[in-house]
Amino acid sequence: MALIVHKYGGTSMGSTERIRNVAKRVAKWARAGHQMVVVPSAMSGETNRLLGLAKELSPAEQTAAMLRELDMIASTGEQVSVGLLALALQAEGMQSVSYSGWQVPVKTDSAFTKARIESIDDLRVRADLAAGKVVVITGFQGIDAEGHITTLGRGGSDTSAVAVAAAMKADECLIYTDVDGVYTTDPRVVPEARRLSTVSFEEMLEMASLGSKVLQIRSVEFAGKYRVPMRVLSSFTSWDIPIDEEAKSGTLITFEEDEKMEQAVVSGIAFNRDEAKVTVVGVPDKPGIAFQILGPVAEANIDVDVILQNVSHGGRTDFSFTVHRNDYQRTLDLLRNQVVPALGAAEVAGDPKICKVSIVGIGMRSHVGVASKMFGCLSEEGINIQMITTSEIKTSVVIDEKYMELAVRALHKAFDLDQAAA
């Protein structure tokens, strides 16, 4: 008998018919002798509907008081889901009880609309499990020290599920979603992409942060911090597939280095076309320029991703970085109006039509030449590399957006991702 946490996304909860199927699947696990905690998302479309209503009525200024009300409103979507799922479980003959974030309680800080979980009190949930109940807990939300409802931000239900699993020391946290696992790359770009049966936590973290939309990155961080075994699997299989088969399906996110020895050097290709590149040209090369350029950018709440500073020629250098495409124009204005005059730089150039392509693999740590193989492959395809950034387990390049699919397909092939058995 194990303690298992299931998380179901909004699509899986999208209708009463689908909720009934979720209940049947959970009941199957409970009947197999497992203690079950379930974290469902709001029914698909519901959070957007609620926030749409809120947007029509919101004041122009985004104050904490306003964000507090957004959380009050948005959190109801998950509350409806847990109640409906508990009813469906009862209809399946299970004992079941649902809890809102504040009832568990899931304690968070007071950063409305993007709160962080501080602690989870599992006393109540444990008592229910011991009494044979399936416990259904709202994702996405908690309560702050003053008793206000908070939400964790978009995709927060993944984080809730992992946090609950961590707090309860669950044996496994199963994230049911509309894809059947983590792939070597997006199958819509490379039809030969393969599902990975396991992926290391660190690789998953890179893939999530590099634009693979399977899991919310904070949930992966949480899983890593508390070493919660986490599995991504499909909610579109028939609910009555044999439990042994289901328990091995999807992709397991592991923490055991040993298991990786046999794996490929590169596990996957991630990509992201949400970024834009800006370059401050002709910056006087003296100490502190990075801070003088990026300080005002950070103050304007603009996130910076890749940063690149070349060696200087004649006492002047170029300083480039990437930002989210939504922040592109704002960044250009800021640099032109504030930074360039203050710094005595020559000008600002920018390009919103770029993308970032990355190879990710824990095996890169112990294999030399992986990055150069990547550059060689892109060169053969005639793709010019604009920026490069590396970490222990990934190498990213910024290239022209129009080459994105070509680059991903070429790299996928070059690293034999369409062949090796994972």
Place this chain on the structure above:
Amino acid sequence: MALIVHKYGGTSMGSTERIRNVAKRVAKWARAGHQMVVVPSAMSGETNRLLGLAKELSPAEQTAAMLRELDMIASTGEQVSVGLLALALQAEGMQSVSYSGWQVPVKTDSAFTKARIESIDDLRVRADLAAGKVVVITGFQGIDAEGHITTLGRGGSDTSAVAVAAAMKADECLIYTDVDGVYTTDPRVVPEARRLSTVSFEEMLEMASLGSKVLQIRSVEFAGKYRVPMRVLSSFTSWDIPIDEEAKSGTLITFEEDEKMEQAVVSGIAFNRDEAKVTVVGVPDKPGIAFQILGPVAEANIDVDVILQNVSHGGRTDFSFTVHRNDYQRTLDLLRNQVVPALGAAEVAGDPKICKVSIVGIGMRSHVGVASKMFGCLSEEGINIQMITTSEIKTSVVIDEKYMELAVRALHKAFDLDQAAA
């Protein structure tokens, strides 16, 4: 400066456009210097939508665990409303904060779907009012001693508003609704029906319990118990009508006997076609028969309204009572299968096509002949009276359903309700 509670029904909250108008109206009152607490219902249709989803998934058996989940689900409708209204108030430039029942907290017993309010802690709300905020509180819901969400049953938001007003010793509780006050009778039946500018609490209680749908009866009981001045008025006036005019509109429910001296003997005609009549025929007339008949009925959770036992002839009597029409068949079956055999009665007769018509007026206390005038009026119209029941301030008759409109119109005229100035 007064402390004022506003309550808005689902229709008034039916769209973001209407919510914006509610906010403008509340802001007008706040700007006039009043401390404002607002209790809005769920957006119209929302509670039905939520309970519809729940019904599709509910187990066949109605357990406490199931009812608990219904409350978890249904309570979200009001939570969305308070958040949206607080946002709309902020957009109007007011400081505003919303609270769910559990956040106030509004403490109730654990009777899910029909809980009763036990206490309201007004500490938090008072602090917000003192800080200049408009406080928006969910109607319809509370929290029990174990931290479960409860709801008060249909129309419970009226009760919530009055309970909040009572707990805070508010100067007045204004119930905004889709009618502009309490009428002498339903204007759809009698076009000459007049709006009453005041009505006594006791009359309102009788009218509410006799089928007038303007206010939920429990809210009137609450208002009476705590002597909360309560006004029913229209939410369909323009939000910017002068506040002095608005403050005098609608119908005030009063507790001052003096004000009644000048009033008509009869204040209104109520009617109700939700009932059915059953008669146990040929009951041996001995002590305890009322209990022997109504005991099993009460055990089956069937509410009994009018009860009538005639004098006996030859040691046998007939025992009649009315129940809600939805309980009619169940009552007949129960009497036939359990009561008649146990009692040795002759048979059970019934009639679902009846209605109850009542004259209500606090002046009846001090005026003789009011009941006989009623009977005379009905006799003139050739309407046969099947049952009669009276209290200090009302006289009700049960008649054939088909005469209902005729009876109401005739009585309205006979008691000069279409003429006197209220």
